[in-house]
Amino acid sequence: MTTPPQALVNRNKKHFLGVPAPLGYVAGVGRGATGFTTRSDIGPARDANDVSDDRHAPPAAKRIKKKDEEEEKEEEEDLNDSNYDEFSGYGGSLFSKDPYDKDDAEADAIYEAIDKRMDEKRKEYREKRLREELERYRQERPKIQQQFSDLKRELVEVSEEEWKNIPDVGDARNKTQRNPKAEKYTPLPDSVLSRNLGGEATNSLDPSSGLASMVPGVSTPGMLTPTGDMDLRRIGQARNTLMNVKLSQVSDSVTGQTVVDPKGYLTDLQSMIPTYGGDINDIKKARLLLKSVRETNPNHPPSWIASARLEEVTGKAQAARNLIMKGCEVNPLSEDLWLEAARLNPPDTSKAVIAQAARHIPTSVRIWIKAADLEEETKSKRRVFRKALEHIPNSVRLWKAAVELENPEDARILLSRAVECCPTAVELWLALARLETYENARKVLNKARENIPTDKQIWTTAAKLEEAHGNVAMVDKIIERAISSLSANGVEINREHWFKEAIESEKGGHIHCCRAIIKNIITHGVEPEDQKHTWVEDADICTNQGAYECARAVYNYALAALPGKKSIWLRAAYLEKNNGTRESLEALLQRAVAHCPKSEVLWLMGAKSKWLAGDVPAARGILSLAFQANPNSEEIWLAAVKLESENHEYERARKLLAKARGSAPTPRVLMKSAKLEWSLNDTSAALRLLDEALKTFPNFPKLWMMVGQIHEQLDECHKAFDAYNSGIKKCPDSIALWLLLSRLEEKRGLLIKARSVLERARLKNPKKDILWLEAIRVELRSNLKDIANSMMAKALQECPTSGHLWAEAIFMEARPQRKTKSVDALKKCEHDPFVLLAVSKLFWTERKLNKCREWFQRTLKIEPDLGDAWAYWYRFEQLHGTKEQQHEVKQRCLNAEPHHGELWCSVSKDIKNVRLNNEQLLEAVAKAVPIPV
Structure with missing residues (x-):
């Protein structure tokens, strides 16, 4: 068995191959070799016994050495200016070595938010200070353009000839232009002129010069004379002709239609730019x-x-x-x-698209309506809607749109089908009822109630239908059944919704329907102890919305339920007075005095209504009945006296006053008795009556005033002084008595005594702005403006919210400072009528007519009883308005019946004007109005 070659290789492989060298290893050290260095190494060569290299040092040693190096770097602090930070100092932040985590980021965000909030708080002050510093700097060092502003304004007077003769400045940076030298002109030799005129060969081009090669057809050397076809002028002409030919070729196509317009090319390019600006x-x-x-x-x-x-x-x-x-x-x-x-x-294309949409979604109402909108002819629209109703027969929107396009007869047929398909659509039922006859409409509404028993609009429509056809008796029954039926079907009876329905019925002309709704809904959900308050509030809501019949219905029900409430009778009477007729007012007042005979106001309103209508005997009859109900009533006695005196029945008035003094001897009755004698020029009788009255009522200040004024009229100043002096002893809190005494002293030329009187008055009555105002005017009338200004400052310190003082202070200022003063006055007394009147007069002086009218209206909206404002406005319209505007102001004044105002009372309280009515009084006060300057 033979060993495979791969196994031989693995067996012969050394174990140290591919393994890192041990620490401190030097190759060949056993054979006597020593370490050596190269350019990449650091430090000298080492023997085997030397300290090992850092690259082979243990990790702990490396960390220790690195820490030592960092400490050395920290000790070597860089003190360069570029390394300095205002917050951290040299070398960066104290915490630059620490990691920046989420807590640090959150803290920085909080600090940044706080800094931003504090910066916003100080922003207004900082910007204001910056503006002031900039203005101060500009005043000290104005710009060059500000220094030459007066010269710029004078440039308007420079003529065109002078403009043309202004020399050129030149470039100041160029020395030759800054110091120009005289130009040198060298005369041309005659040869140049002769060459241009005579056609010599010297003006021709030499083919060898290179220019001839540009000209086609010139290939042989020779001379080009001006009489030839290629001089410079003709080259330029040929170039222009070639350009025109190219432009013509571009602008016209083969068919002759214009492709490119050379003149409007840029304009066309502009139209191709997208409208999006992002x-x-x-x-x-x-x-x-x-x-x-x-x-x-x-x-x-x-x-x-x-x-x-x-x-x-x-x-x-x-x-x-x-x-x-x-x-x-x-x-x-x-x-x-x-x-x-x-x-x-x-x-x-849209028609085709919407047709395709209708095939895919035949039940979409919006698509069918869009298809109808795309059609231009009404016939086509009808066809589209009918096709749509075949697919969506229960769409109320489609039925309504289809009905709107039909004539009344076809619409009635369509609606009869619509209510079958949509039996719960109230609008379709009501529309069908409107188109049907009276009998059919009743049937339609009955069917509608059967299908929709929870809708109140069907019931109210049925009531309006009966009212429109004169069947008034059914209206109340239908509304009563409606409330009971809706309650039985679980519908909540909301009083607000029903009151809105009543108001809408009145605005639609269905008076009986609105009364029936009020009658049947007014007690719903109201507790007995809250009835008066709730019903009065309901009547006010109806009145504010202009629904006067609804308000009358509320008052009628309230008065029937609570007949002894005088306040409800008064509110109902004022409603009739402002929005009803004289007959309705008098009928209401007759019912009122029958239920509240002790209410003097109701008797007096009835008598005044008869008197204004010219029926004086009827007014007397009402007052006689009032006497029987209120035998000792001061108001009724004085009303009867006023009625007789206004109708020049002075003997009857005297007799009435004599009876009144016997049965009700009040201070006002005695005062009116003396005033009647005074107005009839019987001053002795008036003084006799006043003396008798003062024995009984010495604390009534108006009696002392009348005594003093009668003596002033008779030029008996000492007696007048005694009367006023005695009056202020008995009535020290009467401001009018102090003023009369001060003016008497001033009239006698005793300015110091007038000041003394006013000072005593201020001690007795502190913080009375009228006394301060009179003291200031005393100084102004004496031309002592400095003293008046100092007194005004003291007065405003004591009475900072006095409209009288601020109004006077505005016009005590010079004209440029009045506007600033008016702003301060409005800040202190924003809704004071005297300040608003002063601002109106200020706009009058500045000829801002529309602003003036607007501020007069603001003044009278806040205080309609201020006669001075009416007089100033009427005088303003006499000078700057039309006849219609004057008439409007007069009518509004007569309706308001003002009684107060400094100028108004000075004219109305004058004994000579005692018989003037309100219209005559307005004319008289308007004539006395000083034109503001």
């Missing part, structure tokens, strides 16, 4: 992603739609169509894909 790389990435989505899941329609829209956006309409059609082939049952394909294709 990056082309983003488009490529999107294409790849969408292609991956399509290939991964080809049955996902949104991926095909997104791909097609991407191509559409980038301007590749045909590629988009191809993609969407391919998607339709893959997903033939996706209506979204078919609709998108119909949208992307032109109209003719």
Whole structure:
């Protein structure tokens, strides 16, 4: 048996072959060999007894040596400036050797968020400081363009001739242009001119010069004279002709139709640019992603739609169509894909696409509606809808679309079929009922109630139908049955929904229906203790939405249930006064005083309504009845006196006041008695009545005022002073008495005493802005503006939210500072009518008419009882508005019936104007309005 050759090889192989050398091994050391070094080795050669090389050192020794080297590197710190960091110092961060883990990243994110938040907090202050520093810097070192701004403005006056004569500056960087030298002109010799004119051979081309080789047909040496066919001018002409020929060849094809328009070529190129303004790389990435989505899941329609829209956006309409059609082939049952394909294709192609879609998805409503939309003729649309209804007979949307295209008779036939196919569609039933006759409509609605017993709209439609045909008695019954039937069928009765239905019924003209709904729903779900509050709130909601009949129905039911509630009667009366007729108001008030005879307001409203209508005897009759119900009522006595005095029945008024003084001797009755005598110029009788009244009511300040004013009118200043002085002793908190005394002292020329009076008044009545305002005006009237300004500062410190003071402060400023002052006033008193009126006058001074009107409206929206605002607005419209605008302001003022305002009261309280009505009073106050400047 022979040994195989492979076994021999393995047996003869040395065991150390392929094995790494032992540590410290040097080849041939037993034969006296020594180690040697090469360029790749480090260190000198070593003997066998030398310390072993690092490459063969044990791992522990290697680690120790590496650590020593790192320590040496750390000790040798690099102190170069490039190695310095503001936070870490030299040599990098303290923690640069540590690993950067998730906790470090989270901590850095938190610190960064905190730094960002703190930076945002200080951002506004920092930007403001930067702007201020920049402005300060610009003021100290203005730009060159700012220094020459005045010279730039003067350039407008430079004439065209001067512009032309401005010399060229030249290039300042070029020495020759910066210091130009005189140009040297060398005259041409006559030979040059003669060559150009005479046609000598010196102006010809030499064929040996190389230019002749460019000219075809010139191969022999010779001279080219200008009379020949190849001079330089003709070469240029030939070149231009050749260019024109080439352009003509490009622009026209063989058939003569223009292919390229040389003039509009760039414009055509512009139209070929895609409308997408994004990056082309983003488009490529999107294409790849969408292609991956399509290939991964080809049955996902949104991926095909997104791909097609991407191509559409980038301007590749045909590629988009191809993609969407391919998607339709893959997903033939996706209506979204078919609709998108119909949208992307032109109209003719869209019809074919949508027809194919209808074959694949015959039950898709959207596809049939799209098919009808693509048709232009109404006849074709009808045909499409009828074909669609054959496939989808229970689609309410298709029935409605088909009915809209038909005439009334055909629509009625279609609807009769529609309600058979869709018996639960309320809209179809109601539409059919509208088209039918009265009898048939009732039958249709009955069938509808049988099929849909849970819908309230069918019931309300039936009620409206009965009302429209005069069968009012059935309306209330139908609504009552509706609520009971719906409750029996498990439908929740929602009061809000029914109130909305009532409001819609009123707006549709079905008054009886809305009243029936209110009557049957108003008590539903309302506890007895909450009835008044809930019903008043319901009436307010109806009034705010303009549903006055619904509000009347609520009040009628509430008054029938709670007839003794005076507040409900008053609300109902105000509703009739503002939105009803005089007859309805008077009828309501008659019922009101029958149930609430002790309510003076209701009696007075009834008497005033009769008086405004011109029926004075009826007004007297109402007041006489009011006397019987309220024998000692001050309001009714004074109303009767006012009625007689307004109608110039002064003797009747005197008798009434005499009776009133006997039965109800109140301070107001006594004051009105004296005022009547004063208005009739019987000052002695008035003073006698006032003296008697002051014995009984010395603490009523208006009596002292009237005594003083009557003495002032009689030029008895000492007696007036005594009256005012006695009045402030009895009534120290009456601001009006202090003002009258101060003005009397000022009128007498005693300015120091006027100041003293006001100072005493402020001590007795601290923080009263009117006293501060009068003191400031005293100084202004004396032309002491500096003292007035200092007093204004003190006043605003004591009364920082006073609209009177801020309004005065605005116009005490110089014109440039008024706007800033008005902003401060609005910050302190945002909704104060006096500040808003001052801002309106400020816009008036600046001739901003629309702004002025807008702020007048804001003022009167906040305080419609401020007569001064009405007078200023009316005066403004007299100067800057139209007749219609003036009439509108006057009517709104008469409806508001204002009673307050400094200027308004100064005119209305004047004894000479006591008989003026509101319209005359508005005219008088408007004439007294000072034009703001």
